[in-house]
Amino acid sequence: MASVHIKDLDIVLGGNSILKSMNLEVQDGEFLVLLGPSGCGKSTLLHSIAGFYDVHDGQIIIGDKDVTWADPKDRGIGMVFQSYALYPTMNVERNMSFGLRVARVDKAEIEKRVNKAADMLQLKELLKRRPSQLSGGQRQRVAIGRALVRDAQVFLFDEPLSNLDAKLRAELRRELKELHQSLTATMIYVTHDQVEAMTLADRIAVMRKGEIQQIDTPAMVYGKPTNVFVAGFLGSPSMNFVNGRLTVEGDRPIVRAGEFSIDMSAYPFLAAPQNGQDVILGIRPEHIQLAGDGENAVLTGTVKLVEPMGAHQIVWVDCQGQRLSIHTESSSIYKPGSTVRLAVDCTRSSIFQGDGERRL
C-alpha cells in the first residue's frame, strides 16, 4: 500500500500540452476516481503515473519513492485496461503469472498467488482457458487478477468496465468495490461514467481540459459542485440550469429569469449575495417536489413530458418559460398539459456566478 503524490506535473504529447502543473495527492488505501469527458486528460494522467509517457516537468512519487523516471515495472503498480489487454497466446494461468515469471519468482509462490487471485475472482475453472474462450466479463476478471498477483502498491484502472454490457458492468463494479474493501489498496480509477464514479470512489476528481475542477467526496461533488461543468457532468438527468439575475430585495435574495422568479433566502451563500449579479441557478431534478394542493409551493408549471423509469419517473415541466426536469416517485400519474405546483429545496440548490465558473 502506498500513497501517490503528483507535483506540478506537465505532460506534453506531440507538441500539445495535455497536463499543465497538475497537482494531486492520493492517500494510502484511497479509491480515487478520475472523472471527465473524453479528451480531458484523465487517461493521460493515469498513464503518466504508470510511466508510459515521458514527464515534461514535475514529479511523481509513489509511496516514498520518486518514480518520475522509473520504468513501469519498477513503480509497484498493477494496471487494468479497457480492452483487457490479455496475452492472446497464453492461457489464463500464464496470463496472470507472466509478470511473476519475468521477475523469476519461484514456482510455488507463483502458484500460491495465482490461486489466491483466482479464488477471489472466481476464475478457478478457467485457469487453462485461452482469452479467446472467455466472455467479456471473464476476460476483465482475468485482467484484474493479473494486476492482483503482482502484489502492487497501487492499482490503476483505465475505464475497465466500458467494454461490458450494463448488467455485467454493475456486477463487476460491485466486485471491484468489495475487492477494494478487502485489499485496502490504493486504487486510481479512470472513467467517464458518473455512476461508476459515484459508487466506487472515496474521492472523485472531476477533470476538464487537463485540469482538475473539483476533488472531493462523491457526496460533496454531487451536492455542492464547484462550477457548472461539474454540476452538469454528474447526475442523470442533468441538473436544471436557469440563467438569471440575482436581486436582493430587502434582505431576501431572489433569482429572476423573465417570468420565472424564486426566493433563495434559505440558500447558504458562500459570500453575501450582490444585488444585480448575473447568476446560473442549478437545481437537481430530485430537489423539486411536485406539491399537492394544500402544500407549500413556490412555482407552478405545465407538464410537457413524462418519462417512466420503473422505480421512478422523470416529469418535464414548463415553468414560466424554463424547462425543468423533476425526479418523482412513480405512483402518481401526471398527464401532459396539466398544471402542477412545484416546491424547490433551496438549501440543496446551487448558485453559480454568471460565467458558470464559480459557486456562490
Place this chain on the structure above:
Amino acid sequence: MNSTVSLPTKAARPRRRAFTPDRIGVYAFLISAAAFFLLPLYVMVVTSLKTGPEVREAILFGWPSTPQFQNWVEAWSTACISVDCSGIQKGFWNSVRLVIPATVLSVLLGALNGYALSFWRSKWGDMLFAILMLGAFVPFQVMIYPLVAWFRLGGFYNTYWSILLVHCIFGMPVLTLLFRNYYVSIPQELFKAARIDGGGFWRIFLQLMLPMATPMLVVATILQLTGIWNDYLFGLLFAGKDNYPMTVQLNNLVNTTFGERRYHIDMAATILTSLVPLAVYFFSGRWFVRGIAAGAVKG
C-alpha cells in the same frame, strides 16, 4: 379482438438448385481460366517425359508414347553443365542451404523491425520506416553495382555470406511493412500491460509478439521461401561459383550447347527446380490467403 385472421399458408422453403445456367457459366469460365494457366505446366510435364526424337516431332500438347521418367533422374544426377556432369542436384542443395537460413533470418529481422517500429516508438522510427519503404520502390538493379563494390571492399564478395546478406537486405522493406501493419493493429494496451509485467524489449518480442504474429510468420515465410528459391539474378551475381543456386544451375544447363538441344532434359530440370515453390503453394495456399486477408482487414 378475438377474430381469427386467416394467415397465408406456410411458404415453401426455396430449393437450392445446384446447376442454374449462370452457375454453369461461372464454372465454365473458371475451368477455362484454370486450364489456360495450367497449360504451360502441362507442356512442361509432357515434354519432360518424352524422348529426344519425340520432342523433335514438335507436337507440343501430345502425350508421350512411353513416359521417360529416367529423364528426371538424368537431369538430377548426370546431365552435363559445361564440363561438370553431375546434374542439377548440387544446385538443389545449394539452394536449400541458402533458402532456409535466409528465410528464417529475414523473416525474424522483418518481424523484429515491425515490432520495434510499432511499439518502441523512437524519435527517428517513422523516418526510418519511410526510408525503408522508399527502398521498396527503387528498382533493385540500381543497387547491384554499389553492393558488388562494397562486398568486394569488405572482402566477402562471391561468398555464401554475401548472397545470404543480399537476400536479407532485399527482403527487409516488404517484410517490415507486413509485420508493422500487423502489429499496428494490435492495441498498444497489450504492450503496456507487458511493460508493467516487467517485459523488456526481447522478452515481449519473443514470448508475446512473435507467437501472436503466427499468420504473418506463415505468409512471410512463404513469400521469402518462394522468392529466394526463384531468384536468379542475385544468385548469379553474388553467390560465387561454388554456391550457385538451382536457378543459376538450371540456366547453365539449358544454355550449355554442344550437339543437339535436349529439350526433354531441360524440361525435366525445370520441373525439378520449380517443384519446391509449387509444393509450397500447394500445401500452404489456404494459410497464405488467410494471412493476406487478415492483414487486409486489420491493417
